[in-house]
Amino acid sequence: MSAESDASQPFDEAGLSLASLYPELSESGAESGSQKATATTQTEEDTCSQEWEIDQILDETFVDGTRHYLVSWTPSLVAEHDAQNARELIAEWELLKAVRKEHPKKRMSLRSGIRKRVAPTRVRASPSRTEW
Known part of the structure:
Protein backbone atom coordinates (compact mmCIF):
# COMPACT_ATOMS: atom_id res chain seq x y z
CA MET A 1 0.00 0.00 0.00
CA SER A 2 1.42 3.37 -0.89
CA ALA A 3 2.14 5.97 1.74
CA GLU A 4 -0.07 8.46 -0.08
CA SER A 5 -3.20 6.28 0.16
CA ASP A 6 -6.58 7.79 0.83
CA ALA A 7 -8.24 7.38 4.24
CA SER A 8 -11.22 5.66 2.62
CA GLN A 9 -9.05 3.03 0.95
CA PRO A 10 -9.22 -0.37 2.70
CA PHE A 11 -6.22 -1.77 4.50
CA ASP A 12 -4.66 -5.00 3.30
CA GLU A 13 -5.35 -7.91 5.63
CA ALA A 14 -7.65 -6.25 8.13
CA GLY A 15 -10.17 -5.14 5.54
CA LEU A 16 -10.70 -1.93 7.50
CA SER A 17 -10.06 1.69 6.67
CA LEU A 18 -9.50 4.71 8.84
CA ALA A 19 -12.75 6.14 7.47
CA SER A 20 -14.68 3.12 8.70
CA LEU A 21 -12.98 3.23 12.08
CA TYR A 22 -13.10 7.01 12.46
CA PRO A 23 -15.99 8.53 10.50
CA GLU A 24 -14.90 12.01 11.52
CA LEU A 25 -11.89 11.52 9.21
CA SER A 26 -14.09 10.84 6.19
CA GLU A 27 -14.89 13.64 3.77
CA SER A 28 -18.54 13.85 4.78
CA GLY A 29 -17.73 13.75 8.48
CA ALA A 30 -21.13 12.20 9.12
CA GLU A 31 -21.44 9.78 12.00
CA SER A 32 -22.38 6.26 11.02
CA GLY A 33 -25.62 4.81 12.32
CA SER A 34 -23.90 2.13 14.37
CA GLN A 35 -23.09 2.74 17.98
CA LYS A 36 -19.41 3.35 18.69
CA ALA A 37 -17.81 0.65 20.81
CA THR A 38 -15.84 2.61 23.33
CA ALA A 39 -15.20 1.45 26.84
CA THR A 40 -14.41 4.76 28.47
CA THR A 41 -16.20 6.26 31.41
CA GLN A 42 -13.09 7.72 32.96
CA THR A 43 -12.15 11.35 32.77
CA GLU A 44 -9.97 12.49 29.89
CA GLU A 45 -7.00 12.93 32.23
CA ASP A 46 -7.26 9.33 33.46
CA THR A 47 -7.43 8.04 29.91
CA CYS A 48 -4.41 10.05 28.83
CA SER A 49 -2.33 8.81 31.76
CA GLN A 50 -3.30 5.18 31.16
CA GLU A 51 -1.03 3.19 28.84
CA TRP A 52 -2.54 1.01 26.15
CA GLU A 53 -0.32 -1.76 24.83
CA ILE A 54 -0.09 -2.08 21.05
CA ASP A 55 0.12 -5.69 19.99
CA GLN A 56 0.91 -5.20 16.30
CA ILE A 57 0.96 -2.51 13.62
CA LEU A 58 -1.23 -3.72 10.76
CA ASP A 59 -0.88 -0.89 8.24
CA ARG A 100 -23.05 -21.64 21.06
CA LYS A 101 -24.94 -23.08 24.02
CA GLU A 102 -27.78 -24.35 21.79
CA HIS A 103 -25.46 -25.76 19.13
CA PRO A 104 -22.21 -26.87 20.75
CA LYS A 105 -19.46 -28.06 18.47
CA LYS A 106 -19.29 -31.80 18.21
CA ARG A 107 -15.90 -32.82 19.40
CA MET A 108 -14.43 -36.03 18.14
CA SER A 109 -11.81 -37.91 19.97
CA LEU A 110 -8.59 -38.50 18.13
CA ARG A 111 -9.31 -42.20 17.75
CA SER A 112 -12.86 -41.79 16.48
CA GLY A 113 -11.65 -39.46 13.75
CA ILE A 114 -9.13 -41.95 12.39
CA ARG A 115 -10.40 -44.64 10.09
CA LYS A 116 -8.93 -48.06 10.42
CA ARG A 117 -6.48 -48.66 7.70
CA VAL A 118 -6.99 -51.95 5.93
CA ALA A 119 -3.92 -53.57 4.49
CA PRO A 120 -4.30 -54.24 0.80
CA THR A 121 -4.84 -57.91 0.03
CA ARG A 122 -2.22 -59.45 -2.14
CA VAL A 123 -3.40 -61.57 -4.97
CA ARG A 124 -0.96 -64.12 -6.20
CA ALA A 125 -0.95 -64.15 -9.91
CA SER A 126 -1.07 -67.59 -11.40
CA PRO A 127 1.31 -68.20 -14.22
CA SER A 128 -0.25 -67.76 -17.58
CA ARG A 129 -0.63 -70.77 -19.81
CA THR A 130 1.94 -69.48 -22.22
CA GLU A 131 4.64 -69.69 -19.55
CA TRP A 132 4.18 -73.44 -19.01
Missing part, protein backbone atom coordinates in the same frame (compact mmCIF):
# COMPACT_ATOMS: atom_id res chain seq x y z
CA GLU A 60 -0.36 2.83 7.82
CA THR A 61 -1.91 5.65 5.83
CA PHE A 62 -1.63 9.42 5.55
CA VAL A 63 -4.55 11.69 6.40
CA ASP A 64 -4.04 15.40 5.72
CA GLY A 65 -0.27 14.88 5.67
CA THR A 66 -0.19 13.09 9.04
CA ARG A 67 0.80 9.43 9.29
CA HIS A 68 -1.78 7.19 10.99
CA TYR A 69 -1.19 3.57 12.00
CA LEU A 70 -3.82 0.85 12.08
CA VAL A 71 -2.96 -1.07 15.24
CA SER A 72 -4.09 -4.22 16.96
CA TRP A 73 -4.40 -3.75 20.72
CA THR A 74 -3.41 -6.36 23.25
CA PRO A 75 -6.65 -7.85 24.61
CA SER A 76 -7.58 -6.79 28.12
CA LEU A 77 -10.46 -7.26 30.53
CA VAL A 78 -12.95 -4.43 30.90
CA ALA A 79 -15.40 -4.27 33.79
CA GLU A 80 -19.06 -4.39 32.78
CA HIS A 81 -19.75 -0.92 34.16
CA ASP A 82 -16.89 0.47 32.03
CA ALA A 83 -18.27 -1.13 28.86
CA GLN A 84 -21.72 0.49 28.90
CA ASN A 85 -20.90 2.51 25.77
CA ALA A 86 -20.59 -0.79 23.89
CA ARG A 87 -24.13 -2.06 24.54
CA GLU A 88 -24.61 -3.17 20.94
CA LEU A 89 -21.45 -5.30 21.06
CA ILE A 90 -22.48 -6.73 24.43
CA ALA A 91 -25.86 -7.72 22.95
CA GLU A 92 -24.09 -9.41 20.02
CA TRP A 93 -21.82 -11.26 22.48
CA GLU A 94 -24.82 -12.48 24.52
CA LEU A 95 -26.51 -13.71 21.33
CA LEU A 96 -23.34 -15.53 20.25
CA LYS A 97 -23.10 -17.23 23.66
CA ALA A 98 -26.73 -18.38 23.40
CA VAL A 99 -26.17 -19.81 19.92
Whole structure:
Protein backbone atom coordinates (compact mmCIF):
# COMPACT_ATOMS: atom_id res chain seq x y z
CA MET A 1 0.00 0.00 0.00
CA SER A 2 1.42 3.37 -0.89
CA ALA A 3 2.14 5.97 1.74
CA GLU A 4 -0.07 8.46 -0.08
CA SER A 5 -3.20 6.28 0.16
CA ASP A 6 -6.58 7.79 0.83
CA ALA A 7 -8.24 7.38 4.24
CA SER A 8 -11.22 5.66 2.62
CA GLN A 9 -9.05 3.03 0.95
CA PRO A 10 -9.22 -0.37 2.70
CA PHE A 11 -6.22 -1.77 4.50
CA ASP A 12 -4.66 -5.00 3.30
CA GLU A 13 -5.35 -7.91 5.63
CA ALA A 14 -7.65 -6.25 8.13
CA GLY A 15 -10.17 -5.14 5.54
CA LEU A 16 -10.70 -1.93 7.50
CA SER A 17 -10.06 1.69 6.67
CA LEU A 18 -9.50 4.71 8.84
CA ALA A 19 -12.75 6.14 7.47
CA SER A 20 -14.68 3.12 8.70
CA LEU A 21 -12.98 3.23 12.08
CA TYR A 22 -13.10 7.01 12.46
CA PRO A 23 -15.99 8.53 10.50
CA GLU A 24 -14.90 12.01 11.52
CA LEU A 25 -11.89 11.52 9.21
CA SER A 26 -14.09 10.84 6.19
CA GLU A 27 -14.89 13.64 3.77
CA SER A 28 -18.54 13.85 4.78
CA GLY A 29 -17.73 13.75 8.48
CA ALA A 30 -21.13 12.20 9.12
CA GLU A 31 -21.44 9.78 12.00
CA SER A 32 -22.38 6.26 11.02
CA GLY A 33 -25.62 4.81 12.32
CA SER A 34 -23.90 2.13 14.37
CA GLN A 35 -23.09 2.74 17.98
CA LYS A 36 -19.41 3.35 18.69
CA ALA A 37 -17.81 0.65 20.81
CA THR A 38 -15.84 2.61 23.33
CA ALA A 39 -15.20 1.45 26.84
CA THR A 40 -14.41 4.76 28.47
CA THR A 41 -16.20 6.26 31.41
CA GLN A 42 -13.09 7.72 32.96
CA THR A 43 -12.15 11.35 32.77
CA GLU A 44 -9.97 12.49 29.89
CA GLU A 45 -7.00 12.93 32.23
CA ASP A 46 -7.26 9.33 33.46
CA THR A 47 -7.43 8.04 29.91
CA CYS A 48 -4.41 10.05 28.83
CA SER A 49 -2.33 8.81 31.76
CA GLN A 50 -3.30 5.18 31.16
CA GLU A 51 -1.03 3.19 28.84
CA TRP A 52 -2.54 1.01 26.15
CA GLU A 53 -0.32 -1.76 24.83
CA ILE A 54 -0.09 -2.08 21.05
CA ASP A 55 0.12 -5.69 19.99
CA GLN A 56 0.91 -5.20 16.30
CA ILE A 57 0.96 -2.51 13.62
CA LEU A 58 -1.23 -3.72 10.76
CA ASP A 59 -0.88 -0.89 8.24
CA GLU A 60 -0.36 2.83 7.82
CA THR A 61 -1.91 5.65 5.83
CA PHE A 62 -1.63 9.42 5.55
CA VAL A 63 -4.55 11.69 6.40
CA ASP A 64 -4.04 15.40 5.72
CA GLY A 65 -0.27 14.88 5.67
CA THR A 66 -0.19 13.09 9.04
CA ARG A 67 0.80 9.43 9.29
CA HIS A 68 -1.78 7.19 10.99
CA TYR A 69 -1.19 3.57 12.00
CA LEU A 70 -3.82 0.85 12.08
CA VAL A 71 -2.96 -1.07 15.24
CA SER A 72 -4.09 -4.22 16.96
CA TRP A 73 -4.40 -3.75 20.72
CA THR A 74 -3.41 -6.36 23.25
CA PRO A 75 -6.65 -7.85 24.61
CA SER A 76 -7.58 -6.79 28.12
CA LEU A 77 -10.46 -7.26 30.53
CA VAL A 78 -12.95 -4.43 30.90
CA ALA A 79 -15.40 -4.27 33.79
CA GLU A 80 -19.06 -4.39 32.78
CA HIS A 81 -19.75 -0.92 34.16
CA ASP A 82 -16.89 0.47 32.03
CA ALA A 83 -18.27 -1.13 28.86
CA GLN A 84 -21.72 0.49 28.90
CA ASN A 85 -20.90 2.51 25.77
CA ALA A 86 -20.59 -0.79 23.89
CA ARG A 87 -24.13 -2.06 24.54
CA GLU A 88 -24.61 -3.17 20.94
CA LEU A 89 -21.45 -5.30 21.06
CA ILE A 90 -22.48 -6.73 24.43
CA ALA A 91 -25.86 -7.72 22.95
CA GLU A 92 -24.09 -9.41 20.02
CA TRP A 93 -21.82 -11.26 22.48
CA GLU A 94 -24.82 -12.48 24.52
CA LEU A 95 -26.51 -13.71 21.33
CA LEU A 96 -23.34 -15.53 20.25
CA LYS A 97 -23.10 -17.23 23.66
CA ALA A 98 -26.73 -18.38 23.40
CA VAL A 99 -26.17 -19.81 19.92
CA ARG A 100 -23.05 -21.64 21.06
CA LYS A 101 -24.94 -23.08 24.02
CA GLU A 102 -27.78 -24.35 21.79
CA HIS A 103 -25.46 -25.76 19.13
CA PRO A 104 -22.21 -26.87 20.75
CA LYS A 105 -19.46 -28.06 18.47
CA LYS A 106 -19.29 -31.80 18.21
CA ARG A 107 -15.90 -32.82 19.40
CA MET A 108 -14.43 -36.03 18.14
CA SER A 109 -11.81 -37.91 19.97
CA LEU A 110 -8.59 -38.50 18.13
CA ARG A 111 -9.31 -42.20 17.75
CA SER A 112 -12.86 -41.79 16.48
CA GLY A 113 -11.65 -39.46 13.75
CA ILE A 114 -9.13 -41.95 12.39
CA ARG A 115 -10.40 -44.64 10.09
CA LYS A 116 -8.93 -48.06 10.42
CA ARG A 117 -6.48 -48.66 7.70
CA VAL A 118 -6.99 -51.95 5.93
CA ALA A 119 -3.92 -53.57 4.49
CA PRO A 120 -4.30 -54.24 0.80
CA THR A 121 -4.84 -57.91 0.03
CA ARG A 122 -2.22 -59.45 -2.14
CA VAL A 123 -3.40 -61.57 -4.97
CA ARG A 124 -0.96 -64.12 -6.20
CA ALA A 125 -0.95 -64.15 -9.91
CA SER A 126 -1.07 -67.59 -11.40
CA PRO A 127 1.31 -68.20 -14.22
CA SER A 128 -0.25 -67.76 -17.58
CA ARG A 129 -0.63 -70.77 -19.81
CA THR A 130 1.94 -69.48 -22.22
CA GLU A 131 4.64 -69.69 -19.55
CA TRP A 132 4.18 -73.44 -19.01
